[in-house]
Amino acid sequence: MSTLDGVITGIVDAHLHQWNPRSTPWAANRLSKLYRFVPAFGDRVFSMAVSQADREYVLTPSTVARVYEPMQYLGDASAVTTIAGVPIDTVVHMESHWRSDETAGRAESPAGRSAVEETRYVMGLPFGVGQSPRLGAIVAHADPRSERFGELLDEHSVLTDRLRGIRWITTRHPDPKIRNGADVDGILASTAFLKGFAEVAERGLVFDAFVYSHQLYDVVTLAREYPEVTIVVDHMGAPVGVFGPVGARTGATAGARADILRLWRERMVTLAACPNVMVKMSGLGLPVLGYGRERWGNIGSRGTLAEMVGPLVEHVVGHFGADRVMFGSNFPIDKPNAALDMIIGALVDLLAPRGDYVLARAFRDNAMRVYGIE
Template structure:
């Protein structure tokens, strides 16, 4: 594979992202954000270029949605690699002004989709980034979600195992919206019962043809991760979804707390080596290019 597409990265600064100060010293599932509290597009290029990344998708970081998109839309002309080629912007789909925000986001050429954090783990407070666990059943939120079809926007779905049955139902009820499961469905738990629930949840979600999944977030969810520890997660997911619906994503700089960029990529490459060259190409580049239209 001559090039790589990164389906998920962030840039940020304490000047624009005040919440970063709340996770210095801990408070985030990945650990202490102090080493990554300032992370620019130039920082990202230094990390990603040696790994052969040719295209990248920036995913929202929970600040003013239109200001972030405006800032990101100016970046391609300011860096030689033209990053980001795609933008997953923010919108609170439950808010009264959701329609206005989506209309405004649609004016930006590189916006490809929307993300709103939905994860609400039963016991792990660091995986409760949503204010509650009601959005997937909320008529007002679902009304906002349905508006994405008008703009051909995808939706990045950030959910935990206990939400997957409802997530699958939502995905199935919106067949004309492309969904993407973030970070392999957040496989945080290691006990046999919960791992089985995660597997069954992903199997149910995979039955919908309008969904893809990111093979990412392993160093965020497990500070002591290894290529070997992620092997069963990756092999199960690729076998369940098919390589044409799986994509590499670095989740940088979050995963940088516990891994190098090359380390994340090399672990994935090792774990997909048994698949065909065409399947590996899909995972490393083609799926992200197709799903995010970049």
């Protein structure tokens, strides 16, 4: 099997979450309040106490109910060097406010405060200590629709010189049993969002877009309106249900899954025509893609993962090219389905036939450039 030894000195993980449910700011969120107490009651209470949408999104409460900081990540990454030939030496922290809140972009609101406090929390974590990877960049939580959006960005910038971008999750799905990250449709293409987004452009920040595949045309609208801003589409555009049934009816039949894949392909081709858009090859083990509902994992092996995501990866790289793709783990959300070394190994296997240039760009160079990592 192929490795990255001799191609790059180390991997950049461009999509990592960190949290401590007992102390991180978003623990004030109504759902994570429940998660805090889940370990004391076990998976049975989790399955009874939260919605199907949330159960399918995280598979197990341990994903979000337990501490996940540099020490835990280092444990997950310990086998990567053996598989890939090089370690993960740099990470990009991705904001973790993954529950919709219409006030979270306001600097004066509790949720707006928690977004700033999350940045403070991340800057206090022991990245770069011992064998732990260094923190290369932060993508913070902020809503361009807020009247005080610029002030909120200023507060983030005061706390860190590693602020490189923002993310505002806008995932919504017509299937009522699939988890929504936003409370309204069409946010990215809305007048208020497009107007406030000027602050992102003026500050030279990157925007990470997390949408489901049927929402990708909203990203096209944003990219055309602001061609000077680099937009990174998270999780390869998240074609929910492409591998199997999720929610109430999504991906329930082979025909439905074929339609999901076909529409995702069409939208990604349109998106690729926007030169300021990149794709993050993250979320390869994202549960809502339809891998299965078992809490102990649903993929099985590196080969199986490569076989399943191969058509997605090939389509993305084929249309976006080597200079517009990058790797991200989406850990610990993807952890129940696939170990970190398995995800990296599968992606190396898929990209290796394209040569060292593609491997170097996907696993290091593009993330370093896009997120301005020294």
